[in-house]
Amino acid sequence: MAERETWIILGATSSIARAFARLAAADGADLLLAGRDEADLERACGDLRARYGAKAEVFLFDAREPGDSRALAEAAAARPGTLNVAVFLGSMPEQTAIDVDPDLAAGVIADNFSGVVSALHRLAPLLEERGDGVVVGVGSVAGDRGRLKHYVYGASKAGFHAYLSGLRNRLARKGAHALTVKPGFVDTAMTWGEKAKPLMISPEAAAADIMRAAKRRQDVLYTPWFWRWIMGVVQLIPERVFKRLSF
Amino acid sequence: MTVWRDAALTGWGRALRASTRAARPERANQLIEALDAAGPSLCLYGAGRSYGDAALNSGGATVITSRLDRVLAFDEETGEIEVEPGAAIGGLLRDFGPRGWAPPVAPGTGFVTVAGAIANDVHGKNHHADGSFGQHVTQITLRTGGGETLTLQPEDEAFRATVGGVGLTGAILSARLRMRPIAGDKAFVRERRMPSLDAFIEAFTESDRRYSVGWVDAAATGATLGRGILEEGESTGEPSRERARRARAIPFDAPPFLLSASVVRAFNAAYYARIPKDGRTRVRPLSAFLFPLDALADWNRLYGKRGFHQFQCVVPPDATESLRAILAEAAGSGLASPLAVLKRLGPGSAGMLSFPMEGWTLTVDFPAAQASADLIGRLGATALDAGGRVYLAKDALLPPSAVPRMHPELDAFRAVCDRLDPEGRMTSDMARRLRIRRAADG
Ligand SMILES: Cc1cc2nc3c(=O)[nH]c(=O)nc-3n(C[C@H](O)[C@H](O)[C@H](O)COP(=O)(O)OP(=O)(O)OC[C@H]3O[C@@H](n4cnc5c(N)ncnc54)[C@H](O)[C@@H]3O)c2cc1C
Numbered sequence: 062m063a064e065r066e067t068w069i070i071l072g073a074t075s076s077i078a079r080a081f082a083r084l085a086a087a088d089g090a091d092l093l094l095a096g097r098d099e100a101d102l103e104r105a106c107g108d109l110r111a112r113y114g115a116k117a118e119v120f121l122f123d124a125r126e127p128g129d130s131r132a133l134a135e136a137a138a139a140r141p142g143t144l145n146v147a148v149f150l151g152s153m154p155e156q157t158a159i160d161v162d163p164d165l166a167a168g169v170i171a172d173n174f175s176g177v178v179s180a181l182h183r184l185a186p187l188l189e190e191r192g193d194g195v196v197v198g199v200g201s202v203a204g205d206r207g208r209l210k211h212y213v214y215g216a217s218k219a220g221f222h223a224y225l226s227g228l229r230n231r232l233a234r235k236g237a238h239a240l241t242v243k244p245g246f247v248d249t250a251m252t253w254g255e256k257a258k259p260l261m262i263s264p265e266a267a268a269a270d271i272m273r274a275a276k277r278r279q280d281v282l283y284t285p286w287f288w289r290w291i292m293g294v295v296q297l298i299p300e301r302v303f304k305r306l307s308f
Numbered sequence: 309m310t311v312w313r314d315a316a317l318t319g320w321g322r323a324l325r326a327s328t329r330a331a332r333p334e335r336a337n338q339l340i341e342a343l344d345a346a347g348p349s350l351c352l353y354g355a356g357r358s359y360g361d362a363a364l365n366s367g368g369a370t371v372i373t374s375r376l377d378r379v380l381a382f383d384e385e386t387g388e389i390e391v392e393p394g395a396a397i398g399g400l401l402r403d404f405g406p407r408g409w410a411p412p413v414a415p416g417t418g419f420v421t422v423a424g425a426i427a428n429d430v431h432g433k434n435h436h437a438d439g440s441f442g443q444h445v446t447q448i449t450l451r452t453g454g455g456e457t458l459t460l461q462p463e464d465e466a467f468r469a470t471v472g473g474v475g476l477t478g479a480i481l482s483a484r485l486r487m488r489p490i491a492g493d494k495a496f497v498r499e500r501r502m503p504s505l506d507a508f509i510e511a512f513t514e515s516d517r518r519y520s521v522g523w524v525d526a527a528a529t530g531a532t533l534g535r536g537i538l539e540e541g542e543s544t545g546e547p548s549r550e551r552a553r554r555a556r557a558i559p560f561d562a563p564p565f566l567l568s569a570s571v572v573r574a575f576n577a578a579y580y581a582r583i584p585k586d587g588r589t590r591v592r593p594l595s596a597f598l599f600p601l602d603a604l605a606d607w608n609r610l611y612g613k614r615g616f617h618q619f620q621c622v623v624p625p626d627a628t629e630s631l632r633a634i635l636a637e638a639a640g641s642g643l644a645s646p647l648a649v650l651k652r653l654g655p656g657s658a659g660m661l662s663f664p665m666e667g668w669t670l671t672v673d674f675p676a677a678q679a680s681a682d683l684i685g686r687l688g689a690t691a692l693d694a695g696g697r698v699y700l701a702k703d704a705l706l707p708p709s710a711v712p713r714m715h716p717e718l719d720a721f722r723a724v725c726d727r728l729d730p731e732g733r734m735t736s737d738m739a740r741r742l743r744i745r746r747a748a749d750g
Contacts (some may be wrong), residue, residue: 072337
């Protein structure tokens with residue numbers, strides 16, 4: 062690498078984010094790990110320093126605090142070279158919990174959508190200015206169609222998908238790029254509490270897939286790949302049939 | 309809040325399974341939370357590479373530590389490293405090998421976690437030169453069954469109980485160990501045909517290489533009994549033409565005929581003949597040499613749905629006739645799979661219940677079936693009669709009476725467990741089956 066490169070990782074404590082940060086560090090990039098759990102983020106930074114000699118720092122960031130986005134953009138602006146941003150942030154309470162307490166919806170939308178958008182929207186001008194860099198936005202196959210089981214979560218991810226496609230259009234004009242990632246079932250803490258799922262992949266496999274797609278500047282990535290086909294079928298089901306399904 | 313899930317966990321041999329309430333924390337504070345909330349019956353689980361029931365806990369709670377895999381500190385000068393319990397041995401080699409440091413001891417698969425390596429005081433192809441894993445551990449942070457966090461040094465009794473203690477002293481929260489300097493992350497590998505057991509024994513005795521291991525044709529009988537291939541290695545910085553491989557998955561359980569006696573015999577003959585008569589020398593990635601099976605993910609499915617048992621024993625250096633008898637009985641049974649391994653062990657071990665002792669260790673796989681279980685029982689008895697041991701990391705079948713015979717320090721071990729865990733929370737299917745913690749009840 063001729064110039065310095067930084068990966069800013071939002072939601073850096075998630076298991077896919079951890080694996081992704083290791084791949085970036087192994088490539089020689091600097092890391093800014095953003096999230097809420099300072100002690101855990103410090104451990105993650107220590108790991109990247111020890112394993113890869115990476116320059117890794119913690120940035121305390123809460124998607125529900127508008128001030129944090131501003132501070133993050135300032136910290137990013139102070140870094141030389143290429144800026145990349147990967148968003149692994151998100152939360153997924155049970156739909157039934159939201160049904161009981163609708164106030165939970167606002168938090169889910171902040172974590173998965175509005176908070177992330179306000180951060181990315183402050184970072185986007187920096188990527189434009191520098192004329193390179195990649196935004197990786199991790200959405201979900203749940204955002205492809207609202208399902209009974211997870212539709213508040215799905216709606217927030219669908220909003221994020223639409224935002225990313227607009228951002229991609231904007232960044233492309235200035236030499237930067239945005240990648241939309243739609244993971245299927247990945248074996249993470251989020252899926253641990255649920256029933257065992259078929260076709261599960263490891264966080265490491267998902268992270269490797271995402272890094273490959275980011276380097277190739279792919280637009281939309283389903284990981285693992287066959288989810289593109291599964292969701293293609295799910296989207297073809299007519300609404301009058303779909304509304305009776307409960308998966 | 310800890311998320312518990314009803315899970316069916318299996319040992320690597322897939323012959324034994326357990327229905328358990330499992331948690332898989334990803335952060336240090338969540339680990340403590342899970343341990344404290346686990347209830348009266350608790351077992352730790354790493355990468356699940358023990359073959360039998362060492363990490364299983366039917367009807368109780370299991371805390372899986374494989375997701376806690378961060379390196380906490382590394383000293384470039386001394387090679388001392390501190391890691392979370394779930395750090396995989398193979399990952400340490402991948403990341404530190406290029407900088408000239410290797411995990412001090414590597415078992416035959418890189419998926420094994422540091423805590424799992426401590427809990428079974430594992431040995432590697434360099435045991436005769438470098439001893440067991442626990443001998444390189446300089447500090448263990450342990451959360452006892454009683455809920456205390458202790459920092460243990462090698463001279464502490466509790467340290468010697470935790471190393472090789474199959475998880476029964478408590479949960480390892482982190483560990484410090486000394487990595488070993490290597491010339492490079494490649495290996496000079498010399499392979500030679502060994503026409504008989506005697507040839508093997510002689511060659512092992514003379515070998516002066518850092519790494520040595522023997523593949524044995526466990527289907528060969530009579531004059532060719534114990535024939536095989538001796539692999540010796542030495543780390544090097546020379547380039548290798550072999551590329552590190554991505555693991556390929558085995559997507560289904562194999563049909564039973566794959567392990568029928570005639571298929572195994574044919575496979576073994578071809579495997580033996582593959583090495584030229586006067587041997588060969590190659591430069592290979594060190595990881596490919598140390599972890600030969602890791603290129604095939606989930607290879608345990610090759611044994612089909614019913615799973616398999618791995619038998620591993622060690623007998624003292626001069627008990628070569630017992631070794632021959634064990635091998636002859638295994639070979640004569642027609643049950644053995646192609647995976648048989650012979651190695652010379654040195655005296656090194658670091659725990660009260662450690663497996664390694666000076667002598668000959670033999671490892672053979674058998675498909676799970678009553679005939680195999682009976683045979684393994686006889687093989688184990690021969691090894692114990694010779695003053696040897698059977699390896700708990702592999703075992704699913706020993707009787708409780710074997711444990712005090714193999715491990716003279718058992719009483720001291722039990723006393724430490726009682727002190728650290730007065731309520732007896734730490735347990736496992738193995739602990740109950742073998743009555744490791746208590747002589748009488750379960
Ligand atoms: C292909 C293959 C090759 C092998 N080759 C060798 C070899 O050459 N030499 C050798 O010695 N062994 C070998 N083994 C066995 C393996 O090294 C041991 O079984 C090892 O203990 C497995 O570690 P694990 O991380 O998978 O732990 P598990 O198998 O999940 O658990 C092993 C033990 O560690 C305990 N444990 C796990 N985590 C913790 C924790 N955080 N705190 C306290 N206790 C814990 C468990 O309770 C259990 O008793 C091999 C296994 C395989 C599958």
